Amino acid sequence: MAGIYIHIPFCKQQCTYCDFHFSTTFEGYRSEMVNAIATELRTRIDYLEGKPIESIYFGGGTPSILNEQELSLLLTEVRTNYQVNPKAEITLETNPDDITQEKLTEWKNVGVNRLSIGLQSFKTEDLEWMNRAHTADESRNCVVLARAHNFQNLTVDLMYGLPNLSNQEWKYHILQVIEMGVTHISAYCLTVEEKTVLNKWVKEGKIHPASENKQSEQFLLLVETLEVHGFEQYEISNFCRPGHEAVHNSNYWKGEWYLGVGPSAHSFNGTSRSWNIANNQKYMQRIAGNEGCFETEILSNRDQYNELLLTGLRTKYGVSRKKLATLHAISESTELKINEFNSAGWMTEIDGVLLLTKSGRLKADYIAAELFLDVNE
Numbered sequence: 447m448a449g450i451y452i453h454i455p456f457c458k459q460q461c462t463y464c465d466f467h468f469s470t471t472f473e474g475y476r477s478e479m480v481n482a483i484a485t486e487l488r489t490r491i492d493y494l495e496g497k498p499i500e501s502i503y504f505g506g507g508t509p510s511i512l513n514e515q516e517l518s519l520l521l522t523e524v525r526t527n528y529q530v531n532p533k534a535e536i537t538l539e540t541n542p543d544d545i546t547q548e549k550l551t552e553w554k555n556v557g558v559n560r561l562s563i564g565l566q567s568f569k570t571e572d573l574e575w576m577n578r579a580h581t582a583d584e585s586r587n588c589v590v591l592a593r594a595h596n597f598q599n600l601t602v603d604l605m606y607g608l609p610n611l612s613n614q615e616w617k618y619h620i621l622q623v624i625e626m627g628v629t630h631i632s633a634y635c636l637t638v639e640e641k642t643v644l645n646k647w648v649k650e651g652k653i654h655p656a657s658e659n660k661q662s663e664q665f666l667l668l669v670e671t672l673e674v675h676g677f678e679q680y681e682i683s684n685f686c687r688p689g690h691e692a693v694h695n696s697n698y699w700k701g702e703w704y705l706g707v708g709p710s711a712h713s714f715n716g717t718s719r720s721w722n723i724a725n726n727q728k729y730m731q732r733i734a735g736n737e738g739c740f741e742t743e744i745l746s747n748r749d750q751y752n753e754l755l756l757t758g759l760r761t762k763y764g765v766s767r768k769k770l771a772t773l774h775a776i777s778e779s780t781e782l783k784i785n786e787f788n789s790a791g792w793m794t795e796i797d798g799v800l801l802l803t804k805s806g807r808l809k810a811d812y813i814a815a816e817l818f819l820d821v822n823e
């Protein structure tokens with residue numbers, strides 16, 4: 447089982463909080479970029495060693511900027527060179543302003559069967575300071591339109607912990623998306639990343655981020671509201687109706703292999719991780735010159751052990767002691783910490799699998815870091 451991630455490094459405009467890799471001035475070279483990504487798909491055919499492909503994910507950037515021919519060219523390249531399961535999940539990240547009748551028909555034509563919609567908010571004031579390209583009305587209407595075009599497998603992104611977002615407004619946003627009938631929700635707390643406009647504003651005192659207390663309150667509100675309405679929290683930031691877990695995301699968390707193509711995309715094959723150059727011009731030049739466009743890091747057993755904790759503890763699948771022990775013996779000091787976290791009500795263990803409780807999920811990164819193997823172990 448494996449997945450393919452395709453990074454489309456184009457955006458209409460720059461959201462103030464975003465530090466992903468993209469360009470807003472791409473029209474002059476968009477077809478050159480699409481062809482370069484197609485070439486990378488061909489040249490890295492051996493990376494996944496013939497494993498069947500269960501998930502294809504167009505991320506970015508904003509892949510919904512691509513037209514039907516461009517999407518079709520990339521998907522044909524994947525289908526020609528890899529063993530794609532006919533039932534594979536094919537996800538396209540979209541922004542509400544790109545969701546039109548015409549585009550939805552194009553996406554159906556090329557075989558996209560899941561949309562990931564970057565709604566973020568229904569509040570005009572927040573969409574404006576975030577510099578999102580869509581309006582609150584577009585946030586409200588896009589899901590209805592997508593469902594009318596028979597896209598039943600829909601996930602939306604929402605953001606909490608925004609400077610002036612009240613708990614009441616946040617609950618309203620959650621209830622809105624439930625009412626819209628989506629099957630999957632990803633919700634992220636706003637983080638202030640270094641190289642962003644938001645960071646500049648925070649430093650200048652123009653924007654005051656929400657307090658940690660407020661962030662925790664809104665996280666708990668999210669978890670409780672979605673639970674009451676039949677959603678399962680299968681990863682800290684991801685919730686779904688039964689049976690609608692994202693294949694793509696679950697693959698990451700379960701340590702399955704994936705190939706990432708396009709500038710800045712990451713790949714993983716069990717024992718090593720690679721990352722493509724995050725520069726559009728250099729990426730295209732290297733692909734054209736048949737030069738390597740990525741760097742690779744071999745993961746030691748310690749790296750793999752720590753990653754298993756970091757990702758596994760965030761999910762409902764937890765971390766199997768057996769799997770940990772195949773990488774490194776679990777030390778006495780780690781056992782003591784596990785006991786401590788159990789007693790604090792943050793962790794539990796079922797059939798040899800370590801899992802976080804609801805209150806433990808609030809401290810997931812801290813707990814994982816406490817259980818990490820350090821360099822001397």
Ligand code: SF4
Binds near residue numbers: 456459460466508
């Ligand atoms: S559309 Fe997405 S990738 Fe592009 S700037 Fe906004 S958040 Fe970042």
